Amino acid sequence: MKEIVIATQNKGKIAEFKQLFEGLEVRSLLDYPTIPDIVEDGMTFAENAAKKAETLATYLNRMVIADDSGLQVDALDGRPGVYSARYAGPSKNDIDNMEKVLRELKDIPSEDRTARFICLIAVASPNQETKIYEGTCEGIISNEARGTNGFGYDPIFYVPDLEKTMAQLTAEEKNKRSHRANALKQLLAHKEEWSS
Numbered sequence: 735m736k737e738i739v740i741a742t743q744n745k746g747k748i749a750e751f752k753q754l755f756e757g758l759e760v761r762s763l764l765d766y767p768t769i770p771d772i773v774e775d776g777m778t779f780a781e782n783a784a785k786k787a788e789t790l791a792t793y794l795n796r797m798v799i800a801d802d803s804g805l806q807v808d809a810l811d812g813r814p815g816v817y818s819a820r821y822a823g824p825s826k827n828d829i830d831n832m833e834k835v836l837r838e839l840k841d842i843p844s845e846d847r848t849a850r851f852i853c854l855i856a857v858a859s860p861n862q863e864t865k866i867y868e869g870t871c872e873g874i875i876s877n878e879a880r881g882t883n884g885f886g887y888d889p890i891f892y893v894p895d896l897e898k899t900m901a902q903l904t905a906e907e908k909n910k911r912s913h914r915a916n917a918l919k920q921l922l923a924h925k926e927e928w929s930s
């Protein structure tokens with residue numbers, strides 16, 4: 735079976751990529767525990783995605799993809815943005831991160847709680863220019879957490895046309911419309927750019 739390597743330690747992302755890349759063997763940083771942590775010090779999702787993909791591609795001497803993603807809330811001037819994973823502190827706690835967002839939006843009415851998930855996927859290969867693909871997914875920040883599927887900010891991300899939070903969707907439903915699925919569609923639509 736053909737395999738794809740994804741430079742991520744996030745179990746939620748890994749589970750989604752396993753479904754999205756149905757038929758491929760998906761490997762991740764969890765399969766290479768001796769590789770040192772990759773510091774995400776970029777100013778943009780694209781920089782962080784490229785750094786994660788390039789670091790592991792150099793280390794393994796093969797093609798690697800990486801996903802840098804996060805939540806952008808309009809009423810918070812785009813925060814948590816690139817700091818989504820560590821929004822409430824270095825422990826990267828999903829519950830604390832969601833509580834912080836809900837607290838900051840406490841007095842904001844629902845029509846002003848617009849937000850989007852963003853996903854940048856980088857494809858890096860040794861001695862090749864790194865390619866970047868983007869996907870987004872629009873929603874509203876709910877007043878409270880609802881649902882237990884997915885990961886990260888999914889329980890507070892309400893999808894208006896489905897009248898559910900992302901965490902109330904099945905994995906199949908999320909994978910049809912998520913920022914990650916949309917970025918992957920772009921990647922697959924531009925295969926000629928990176929598959930040489």
Ligand SMILES: O=c1nc[nH]c2c1ncn2[C@H]1C[C@H](O)[C@@H](COP(=O)(O)OP(=O)(O)OP(=O)(O)O)O1
Nearest residue numbers: 742743744801802803804805818819885886887888
């Ligand atoms: O579909 C999603 N549903 C809910 N939340 C999401 C999603 N996609 C990203 N997110 C949030 C989680 C985390 O707070 C941040 C990603 O941060 P990000 O640095 O890309 O990932 P990470 O540090 O968890 O793992 P890694 O860097 O090893 O891939 O955005």
Ligand SMILES: [Mg+2]
Nearest residue numbers: 744774802819
């Ligand atoms: Mg990260």
